[in-house]
Amino acid sequence: MQLAKDNYMYQMVRCELVDAVGREFVNSGDADGLGHSIDYYWIPEMWHDRGGAPQRPDFVVHPGSSEEVAKVLKIANQYKIPVTPWGGGSGSQGGALPVYGGIILDMKRMNKVIEIDERTLSVTCETGINAQHLEWAVEKAGYSTMHFPASIACATIGGFLAHRGTGVLSTKYGKIEDMVMSLEVVTPTGEIIHTLPVPRHASGPDLTMLFLGSEGTLGVMTKVTLKIHPIPESRKFHAFLFPDMHTAMTAGAGLMHSRLQPCAIRLYDGPETARLIKRVLGIDRVGAYLVFGFDGPEKIVDLQMERACEICRAAGPKEDLGTESGEAWWRNRYKFFYPPYMFHMPQAFGTLDTVATFSKIEDVYWAMKKTVEENFPEANFIGHFSHWYDWGCMLYARFIFEKAPEDPAEAAALYNRVWDLAIRAAIGAGGVINAHHGVGLRLGRLMQERYGPAMTVLEGVKKQLDPNNIMNPGKLGFKGV
Amino acid sequence: MQINQFNEVISACRFCFMCRHLSAVGLVSCRESDTPRGRALIADRIRMHPEELGNPDFVDTIYRSDLSGANRFHCDGYHDGSGYDEVGLQLALRRDIVEAGFAPESVKAIAAEFQSSENWSIEGSGEVLYFIDPCTAARPDTTAAVAKVLNRAGVPFATIRGGCIGKALAVLGFASEAETAMRKFAAAVNATGIKTLLVSSPAAADALRNDFKTAGVELKPEVRFTAGYFVELAEKGKLRFSTRNFAASYLASDYLKNYLRCDCAEKLLALLGIENRQFGTNPEESFTAGEGALVLARLHPELAKQLAARIAARAEPGIPLITASAYTADLLAAAGADVSTLDEVAAEALC
Numbered sequence: 001m002q003l004a005k006d007n008y009m010y011q012m013v014r015c016e017l018v019d020a021v022g023r024e025f026v027n028s029g030d031a032d033g034l035g036h037s038i039d040y041y042w043i044p045e046m047w048h049d050r051g052g053a054p055q056r057p058d059f060v061v062h063p064g065s066s067e068e069v070a071k072v073l074k075i076a077n078q079y080k081i082p083v084t085p086w087g088g089g090s091g092s093q094g095g096a097l098p099v100y101g102g103i104i105l106d107m108k109r110m111n112k113v114i115e116i117d118e119r120t121l122s123v124t125c126e127t128g129i130n131a132q133h134l135e136w137a138v139e140k141a142g143y144s145t146m147h148f149p150a151s152i153a154c155a156t157i158g159g160f161l162a163h164r165g166t167g168v169l170s171t172k173y174g175k176i177e178d179m180v181m182s183l184e185v186v187t188p189t190g191e192i193i194h195t196l197p198v199p200r201h202a203s204g205p206d207l208t209m210l211f212l213g214s215e216g217t218l219g220v221m222t223k224v225t226l227k228i229h230p231i232p233e234s235r236k237f238h239a240f241l242f243p244d245m246h247t248a249m250t251a252g253a254g255l256m257h258s259r260l261q262p263c264a265i266r267l268y269d270g271p272e273t274a275r276l277i278k279r280v281l282g283i284d285r286v287g288a289y290l291v292f293g294f295d296g297p298e299k300i301v302d303l304q305m306e307r308a309c310e311i312c313r314a315a316g317p318k319e320d321l322g323t324e325s326g327e328a329w330w331r332n333r334y335k336f337f338y339p340p341y342m343f344h345m346p347q348a349f350g351t352l353d354t355v356a357t358f359s360k361i362e363d364v365y366w367a368m369k370k371t372v373e374e375n376f377p378e379a380n381f382i383g384h385f386s387h388w389y390d391w392g393c394m395l396y397a398r399f400i401f402e403k404a405p406e407d408p409a410e411a412a413a414l415y416n417r418v419w420d421l422a423i424r425a426a427i428g429a430g431g432v433i434n435a436h437h438g439v440g441l442r443l444g445r446l447m448q449e450r451y452g453p454a455m456t457v458l459e460g461v462k463k464q465l466d467p468n469n470i471m472n473p474g475k476l477g478f479k480g481v
Numbered sequence: 482m483q484i485n486q487f488n489e490v491i492s493a494c495r496f497c498f499m500c501r502h503l504s505a506v507g508l509v510s511c512r513e514s515d516t517p518r519g520r521a522l523i524a525d526r527i528r529m530h531p532e533e534l535g536n537p538d539f540v541d542t543i544y545r546s547d548l549s550g551a552n553r554f555h556c557d558g559y560h561d562g563s564g565y566d567e568v569g570l571q572l573a574l575r576r577d578i579v580e581a582g583f584a585p586e587s588v589k590a591i592a593a594e595f596q597s598s599e600n601w602s603i604e605g606s607g608e609v610l611y612f613i614d615p616c617t618a619a620r621p622d623t624t625a626a627v628a629k630v631l632n633r634a635g636v637p638f639a640t641i642r643g644g645c646i647g648k649a650l651a652v653l654g655f656a657s658e659a660e661t662a663m664r665k666f667a668a669a670v671n672a673t674g675i676k677t678l679l680v681s682s683p684a685a686a687d688a689l690r691n692d693f694k695t696a697g698v699e700l701k702p703e704v705r706f707t708a709g710y711f712v713e714l715a716e717k718g719k720l721r722f723s724t725r726n727f728a729a730s731y732l733a734s735d736y737l738k739n740y741l742r743c744d745c746a747e748k749l750l751a752l753l754g755i756e757n758r759q760f761g762t763n764p765e766e767s768f769t770a771g772e773g774a775l776v777l778a779r780l781h782p783e784l785a786k787q788l789a790a791r792i793a794a795r796a797e798p799g800i801p802l803i804t805a806s807a808y809t810a811d812l813l814a815a816a817g818a819d820v821s822t823l824d825e826v827a828a829e830a831l832c
Binding site for chain 2: 025027029030031032034035036038040045048051060062086088089090106108109128130132133136137139140151153154155334335337338339340342344345
């Protein structure tokens with residue numbers, strides 16, 4: 001149903017929503033509507049910047065419990081009104097945008113820490129909690145979630161679950177999907193369900209994994225139990241400068257192949273070393289900057305660090321930048337994302353993150369770089385490799401135009417063309433659509449290409465769970481309204 | 482428009498989410514618009530479409546802010562002290578709203594009250610002039626505590642009370658009226674010839690030290706905040722405090738921490754032997770229930786109550802709270818918290 005404020009049905013729906021969650025928690029004002037019309041996706045930012053008004057929701061609803069979420073979804077089903085879950089709004093893929101209006105289900109009121117289980121080492125919380133607030137609460141109890149993404153201060157835990165987010169210590173502690181024990185989910189038709197209480201079992205397919213990364217299209221994750229960890233006795237970093245990215249990649253892969261347990265590895269290509277490492281850390285060098293760290297009992301950290309440095313030295317570094325350079329990177333890890341260090345208007349920019357095996361990842365990098373530079377010579381291409389696995393790593397590539405066309409339609413066309421070509425190049429070289437930001441509105445059109453016939457499986461699941469297609473339509477490659 | 486002086490702030494904040502976890506009002510309302518990003522988007526929209534300045538929902542949002550400074554303080558931390566002045570942007574927006582005649586009736590009523598109450602009353606005489614602002618005057622325990630401490634130290638003092646020194650008017654967006662109030666107050670104070678002007682209100686301390694200077698209003702006495710002054714009296718041997726030996730949580734004042742960058746409260750607590758236990762889970766949030774906005778409890782009483790309730794709910798059983806401002810103490814007491822002001826704690830610790 002398309003709602004118009006001058007139509008009595010608008011008021012009918014409003015009354016039902018107020019009945020479900022309370023008058024104070026149903027908002028249709030211009031101020032909050034504006035805030036919810038723009039997330040961290042460049043297209044709505046640009047649209048606003050050019051004086052336009054991105055699509056606003058008809059209602060912003062703040063449920064206070066899973067039961068209230070269920071009530072809202074039942075109302076939405078009754079009238080076939082689109083519902084878009086919203087956490088912190090800091091997603092970069094447009095996943096939380098209310099592209100068809102309707103209801104924004106702002107989850108931030110569901111922000112309670114329910115239990116810290118010190119025997120299991122887990123925390124159960126509502127998913128609308130701000131990730132930094134959860135980390136602070138867990139730290140106060142003497143533990144850590146070990147989930148430290150750049151968006152920790154802005155995103156909710158639900159946002160990370162919905163987009164399979166990753167923190168800076170993922171190399172040791174995993175992505176968010178590795179941290180989840182179990183979920184509570186409100187299905188699109190309003191049933192409250194729970195996945196199994198443990199993440200490893202042989203009790204059928206894993207329902208938890210079905211919902212992780214579903215970006216609000218298959219239901220609303222309302223509670224989660226996450227693993228937590230003791231705060232390590234020691235955490236140390238070290239940095240090297242390599243003559244080129246390939247040599248540095250050899251060293252990084254060597255660290256993973258050695259089966260040491262680094263908590264973080266980050267490798268910056270030459271252009272990003274020259275641009276951002278210089279600007280943020282003040283290290284003015286030509287080459288590829290590689291930093292890594294270990295945490296845990298200090299003796300074990302020192303042993304691992306010693307062996308890791310041997311591996312790096314054997315790979316042929318240009319310079320051993322030492323501990324201080326590594327520690328400076330850790331201290332400033334979030335600084336890259338604050339203005340003015342972060343890219344911003346009038347620049348047009350995007351993070352083309354992808355992931356591949358060690359045998360493919362450099363091919364992916366060069367394929368994307370070649371595609372961007374050949375097709376868009378006015379763009380800069382920079383990248384770093386920031387989440388490492390036994391088998392490969394993630395590429396955080398970025399393109400930057402210093403200035404996009406003033407005309408919003410031209411700007412959007414240019415922007416989308418970069419994404420189409422670059423992601424297709426990544427897929428062609430062995431990468432995937434995305435590594436940890438999700439698909440959302442930005443990349444949905446590429447899902448069919450990447451999944452092929454397997455997309456019908458996802459579409460079947462969607463249709464079964466959400467027969468009226470109310471949940472975040474038009475995202476993740478699923479059909480719109 | 483005044484906001485045009487803040488174009489850099491608007492550009493930096495309008496798409497930035499990095500401090501939203503510290504938006505006290507946003508944390509209780511859960512509204513996107515109650516964050517620095519949300520307010521910067523509004524300012525940006527108005528910059529591009531000035532006719533939207535009078536949008537009642539925009540105006541209401543701008544007057545809901547707690548103006549805490551915690552967000553800027555956080556941003557400063559990543560910029561070596563040169564972050565983005567998002568509170569300055571909000572004050573500029575409020576000035577634009579007032580100048581364009583869009584101020585809500587509730588705002589105008591409070592401003593009118595403050596403009597009509599500038600009949601300064603000075604009582605007593607001495608080497609110190611103690612300014613009793615309206616918020617502190619409403620908490621007699623605090624004013625009595627200050628009098629007790631000064632008497633014990635043998636410091637003769639006079640008091641001045643009776644009106645607005647311009648801070649509340651400035652916060653509401655009435656800039657010229659605020660300057661007029663400043664000048665009247667300065668004239669009354671300067672005429673006494675007293676060398677030390679003592680205040681218990683962090684907002685007053687900020688006004689007298691920063692706002693007066695910015696406005697070019699000369700204030701002859703040195704402005705001292707009570708906590709810092711008491712520490713100095715003790716160091717000079719004029720005061721003796723008994724060691725208190727208990728734990729409490731001091732809720733850092735927005736004005737002292739974020740605007741004046743003053744740690745006199747922490748020094749006083751250390752002097753009194755009070756273990757200052759960190760409140761809540763972190764030292765970054767503003768736990769003042771809107772101290773920065775000064776009159777938030779009158780403009781949006783329900784919102785101020787929600788802010789106070791959130792703080793009271795986080796208090797640890799058996800650990801009393803200490804605030805710098807009487808404003809915050811009164812709100813928290815109403816929310817059921819065990820709370821005292823710094824001045825009251827100091828008076829209780831006198832030997």
